[in-house]
Amino acid sequence: MTSYDILLTLSCYTLAHVLLKAVGVTWGVASRRRCSRAAITSTRFYTTYTSLAKPLVSVLGQDGSSINLQGDNMENNDACAQNMDLQLSNDNCDPDNLERTDPYDAYDWDSVSIIHRKMELFPKWQLPAKVSLSLSVLFFIYTFLREVLHPFLVHNRNEFYRIPILVINKVLPDVAITLLTLAYLPGILATILQLHRGTKYRRFPQWLDTWMLRRKQFGLLGFFFAGMHAIYSLSYPMRRSYRYRLLNWAYEQVQQQKESSWIEHDVWRMEIYVCLGIIALAILAVLAVASIPAVGNSLSWREYNFIQSKLGHIALFFCTVHTLVFAWNKWVDIKQLIWYTPPTFMLVVLLPLVVLLCKAVLMLPCFSKRIQKIRCGWESSKRMGIKCVLTRL
Numbered sequence: 001m002t003s004y005d006i007l008l009t010l011s012c013y014t015l016a017h018v019l020l021k022a023v024g025v026t027w028g029v030a031s032r033r034r035c036s037r038a039a040i041t042s043t044r045f046y047t048t049y050t051s052l053a054k055p056l057v058s059v060l061g062q063d064g065s066s067i068n069l070q071g072d073n074m075e076n077n078d079a080c081a082q083n084m085d086l087q088l089s090n091d092n093c094d095p096d097n098l099e100r101t102d103p104y105d106a107y108d109w110d111s112v113s114i115i116h117r118k119m120e121l122f123p124k125w126q127l128p129a130k131v132s133l134s135l136s137v138l139f140f141i142y143t144f145l146r147e148v149l150h151p152f153l154v155h156n157r158n159e160f161y162r163i164p165i166l167v168i169n170k171v172l173p174d175v176a177i178t179l180l181t182l183a184y185l186p187g188i189l190a191t192i193l194q195l196h197r198g199t200k201y202r203r204f205p206q207w208l209d210t211w212m213l214r215r216k217q218f219g220l221l222g223f224f225f226a227g228m229h230a231i232y233s234l235s236y237p238m239r240r241s242y243r244y245r246l247l248n249w250a251y252e253q254v255q256q257q258k259e260s261s262w263i264e265h266d267v268w269r270m271e272i273y274v275c276l277g278i279i280a281l282a283i284l285a286v287l288a289v290a291s292i293p294a295v296g297n298s299l300s301w302r303e304y305n306f307i308q309s310k311l312g313h314i315a316l317f318f319c320t321v322h323t324l325v326f327a328w329n330k331w332v333d334i335k336q337l338i339w340y341t342p343p344t345f346m347l348v349v350l351l352p353l354v355v356l357l358c359k360a361v362l363m364l365p366c367f368s369k370r371i372q373k374i375r376c377g378w379e380s381s382k383r384m385g386i387k388c389v390l391t392r393l
Helices: 003-030 032-063 071-093 111-118 123-154 160-197 206-212 215-234 240-255 264-290 293-297 301-327 344-348 350-362 365-375
Strands: none
Touching: 123 160, 123 215, 123 344, 160 206, 160 215, 160 301, 160 344, 160 350, 160 365, 215 264, 264 293, 264 301, 301 344, 301 350, 344 350, 350 365
């Protein structure tokens, strides 16, 4: 091979390298991810080019040529390529990057798949939205059978007017407290799993990891349904059916010659559960405001953890007590069992009680101290760290 052929080959490689760099810069304007891929490819191409050029330089050096390549730059480009590979491979080890970056392969050049992932509609909200929709449909059918269909079939009463307000307002709090419970249940499960393993350097199961990354969406949807429940409750006196019912109650009281229809325990029940509901909704509003990125970024980690964890469990506690007080003495009332089915408030309160009970047990010193040690990096002698943790509590 002559010196002319060698120079021509080096010129072609250099030209190709410059073109690849230009393409990388152009794609970088459109997409930072594509820019990094083009930069990685051009760097690797330049590394290959320099590795091919080294023996040619040595041949030219033997012929007395004056061609000189900077070996230090070649080594720097090799190190740069390795560092970029390490950065891409380490992105998935950071729990924060799981929500902020896209899991693209560095060699995935399929533009169709990239556009599909980028244009996906609310990917973080899909699972919580499906769960909330399923719960809404389930509770609606259950309440419709008890409150509307049963009186129509058994007593021949038309109660279909109850669907727009009364039935919906029984579905909304059931879905709200269930979604709020689903926001704090994965934290309890993750804590129990860490206690069992004796280390935090183990991957959570994929379903639990996905569930924990969607806790914010579950909580916000729970706040949305709770707010709708409050608005629907305030609309009760504006309904025409309520006014007719109020006149009927007054007429019955006159017919029975009663001077007062005051029922002491019923008054206390309503006063207490309305007060608890207002407090719970106010705390949920604070949690929703703290979930705004601009507000959350202005808080320290300790402040953010206190609001989302401590206040969150307090809100769940008030919601649970609100439901229990609403039930009052209906737990032992046989008339509440329609078609041998209990009311929805008896069903939805069970899961929050389990979560609060588990949280209370985990707060005991014998468990809390061990949990704190594990989260600070301590590992059980039987459970040495194997993999980096993907999620945090």
